[in-house]
Amino acid sequence: MRVVLVGPPGAGKGTQAQFIASHLSIPKISTGDIFRANVSGGTPLGKLAKEYMDRGDLVPDEVTIAMVRDRLSEDDAQAGFLLDGFPRNVPQAEVLKKMLADWGVALDAVLELKVDDEEVIRRLSGRRTCRSCGKVWHIVFDPPSTEGRCDACGGELFQRDDDREETIRRRLEVYQEQTAPLISFYTDEQILVSVDATGPVDEVTQRAMAVLRRFA
Ligand code: AP5
Ligand code: ZN
Secondary structure, eight states: OEEEEEOSTTSSHHHHHHHHHHHHTOOEEEHHHHHHHHHHHTOHHHHHHHHHHHHTOOOOHHHHHHHHHHHHTSGGGSSOEEEESOOOSHHHHHHHHHHHHHTTOOOOEEEEEEOOHHHHHHHHHTEEEETTTOOEEETTTBOOSSTTBOTTTOOBEEOOGGGSHHHHHHHHHHIIIIITHHHHHHHHTTOEEEEEOOSOHHHHHHHHHHHHTTTO
């Protein structure tokens, strides 16, 4: 299955992507994760992306699209994939559509995760990520047993640079201006499904899987 996850920052795309991808036996491809790996690796792509990410702006389309094209060309993405964080605007969606059509395939479904701005702020301000294994925690909603340490691997937890309040606000603006138009784009394509992304993580996964199974 070829699926796109869309939703505001902090909607739980990364959290849900790992469960949904594993239920559907497809790779999860997160543009945010790929950019962050490049930032920590100090690559030229990472240096360029960091400037935009720290402001809460989108990394330029040409860079992002080339990166996604390379990743989707890998063997493990041929039978299906779950995209988390791409496309992020209508031009990216149009390029993706054309790219897949050239390969003789198309998206099966676009899953929108719906949460309001207040919940976004609560989720992002409490998010902590493990420096060693990348697992995402929340200081209130999913706290580790030892403060500041990852239960999975014992690694140190840190707060993302773009989870500062003024950057969160900018990311929400960018979402409304640039990403929200994808909802009508994919409604017109008749592949959009929306779920309420509030409530416990496993309940959101169940809602998501119930709607995605209709497209499988
Ligand atoms: P990206 O990493 O994609 O950031 P984002 O869209 O802002 O999404 P987040 O990762 O912040 O949130 P999420 O929805 O994954 O939530 P999570 O599961 O962690 O992008 C970062 C930057 O990269 C962009 O700003 C841009 O600069 C650049 N970029 C990326 N893609 C790009 C593109 N295509 N084009 C251009 N630039 C691009 O959950 C959040 C917190 O809530 C966690 O602590 C979690 O534990 C908690 N939580 C999750 N679910 C629940 C629940 N049900 N109940 C309670 N708490 C929950
Ligand atoms: Zn860890």
